[in-house]
Amino acid sequence: MRTVAVAAVAGVIALAGLAAPAWGAQLEASINPDEEFSPFKMTYQRTIFIEYPQGGMVADVLRGAALQIDEAVDPSHPDAAMMVDRLNAKIRGDGSAVVVSDLGVSYRILMNGLANAASLDLRVIVEGRLSNYVIVEDGSKKLVDMGWRALSLDGPVKIDGTEINIPMEVMREQYPQVYEVFAGTEAEAEVLSRPLIDADFILEQPLTNWHFLFDPTGIGEDAALYGLDESIAGKVISRWTMGESSIREGRQVELEYEATVTADQTYRVHSIQSADSAVLGAIGFGAIDVLDGVEIIGLSPNATGSGGGGGFSITIIYGMAGLAAVAGIGFFIFSNRSLKREQEGQQGIDPTRLVGLQTSSSSGGYQTNRGEAQLRDDTGYQQTRSVYEQDSPAAQPAQDDGQDAACGCAASAEMGSECDCEMQGSCLCDATCRCGSGLCREHSGSME
Numbered sequence: 001m002r003t004v005a006v007a008a009v010a011g012v013i014a015l016a017g018l019a020a021p022a023w024g025a026q027l028e029a030s031i032n033p034d035e036e037f038s039p040f041k042m043t044y045q046r047t048i049f050i051e052y053p054q055g056g057m058v059a060d061v062l063r064g065a066a067l068q069i070d071e072a073v074d075p076s077h078p079d080a081a082m083m084v085d086r087l088n089a090k091i092r093g094d095g096s097a098v099v100v101s102d103l104g105v106s107y108r109i110l111m112n113g114l115a116n117a118a119s120l121d122l123r124v125i126v127e128g129r130l131s132n133y134v135i136v137e138d139g140s141k142k143l144v145d146m147g148w149r150a151l152s153l154d155g156p157v158k159i160d161g162t163e164i165n166i167p168m169e170v171m172r173e174q175y176p177q178v179y180e181v182f183a184g185t186e187a188e189a190e191v192l193s194r195p196l197i198d199a200d201f202i203l204e205q206p207l208t209n210w211h212f213l214f215d216p217t218g219i220g221e222d223a224a225l226y227g228l229d230e231s232i233a234g235k236v237i238s239r240w241t242m243g244e245s246s247i248r249e250g251r252q253v254e255l256e257y258e259a260t261v262t263a264d265q266t267y268r269v270h271s272i273q274s275a276d277s278a279v280l281g282a283i284g285f286g287a288i289d290v291l292d293g294v295e296i297i298g299l300s301p302n303a304t305g306s307g308g309g310g311g312f313s314i315t316i317i318y319g320m321a322g323l324a325a326v327a328g329i330g331f332f333i334f335s336n337r338s339l340k341r342e343q344e345g346q347q348g349i350d351p352t353r354l355v356g357l358q359t360s361s362s363s364g365g366y367q368t369n370r371g372e373a374q375l376r377d378d379t380g381y382q383q384t385r386s387v388y389e390q391d392s393p394a395a396q397p398a399q400d401d402g403q404d405a406a407c408g409c410a411a412s413a414e415m416g417s418e419c420d421c422e423m424q425g426s427c428l429c430d431a432t433c434r435c436g437s438g439l440c441r442e443h444s445g446s447m448e
Helices: 002-018 057-062 078-093 167-174 176-182 186-192 200-204 314-343 403-410 437-447
Strands: 026-031 038-051 066-073 099-113 117-131 134-138 141-145 211-215 237-242 255-262 266-273 277-283 285-291 294-300 354-358 371-375
Touching: 057 176, 078 099, 099 167, 117 167, 167 176, 167 186, 176 186, 176 266, 186 255, 186 266, 237 285, 277 294
Parallel strands: 026 277
Antiparallel strands: 026 038, 038 117, 038 266, 066 099, 099 117, 134 141, 141 294, 211 237, 237 277, 255 266, 285 294, 354 371
16 A cells, blocks of 8 residues: 555656646737737646546556647638637627637647556637727727636637537547546536636736836837837837736635546546736726726826936937946945055054063063063054043142152162152152152152
8 A cells, every 4th residue: 555655646746747837827918009900819728637546447548648639720710710709709798899800729638647647738829819999089098998808718619629628528539438437526527627718817807906017118219229119119018917926916826626536446636727817018008997897998108298218318318327337336446446555554553663571470480471562662652542541630640840859859869769659659769750749749858
């Protein structure tokens, strides 16, 4: 049993590596209100996994399966025309008057069967044109219908006899024995009967929740020199995007559905489909509104009635930005050089002005080599002294008036003693000492 479980896990991991990303519905459209038609593209994709770790009849059929169908039809094909009629009926049911036409359809069906699971990948791409989207036109200002975004189809959709919309019908056509196992079960109801061509969420998400970008590049005086498409030259572009998780749109997560079927063995079926996404572009500055329950956008040449670039050409605008960048670089180079110049030469006290002084000795003839460095003189001391060495009236010695000090020191001149006034508490000075006059005056009488 443990071996079977390990094999099942390994099979699912390998299967996940083979399966293509299961992106949901993706819409791309560019609307030009000055033209009768505008292009659009819709992509629908989903992946379905069928797990059979215990073997069984489904495993016997799907192990080693390698089905691949890649087909496409142009707008002249009857089945493509049928899809156009059904899509237009859905759009009208949503309250929009926009018309879809010239629809080309391409589709892919892939089945990959491994030892313990198989994957069914479905993808449909439709490309066509939109028309009848301008509701009201007032000079350069236009109201555009945006209620057509839910390009969805219910029920089977066949192209050249191949089902492309309902996974269960794909199983009926390609693997009828597997279809019989899942028919009428929870797997059919919850997973295999969900239409692939489903973009309802793109309409359900209000445009006010989408991200909005306004691009005025086209109105630059020399925009055409930089390869701008002629269809938007001299015009501004508004773009709305959805599909990213945000406070406005909410958390966008993968859609997963699963079910378990018990027949000759137990089988698990689950599908994975990423959140829908869309990018809508329109020529002009767009403002969102609602008309009779249908979202619309009002398009005008620009947002303020004046050129977005202030009349400056692209060369001037980018040239000014370049000059600002050069000025910033020059500032940093100048600052760096100034710092280096300040750091050149000796920093701190010149070593030639220092003298060593022994500070450690001990009894018994033992002596360490500890010492300290002191200045030979006090030249420049005031420029390097600590800010904490502030003179206070109590710490400053009394000013010697010369007369009293001379009296006290002269009394002991013949003794040749050291100037030891403060250490011994008595005025024992030689003739060259300048003891504090107050201390000498106190003891001068006893030394006469």
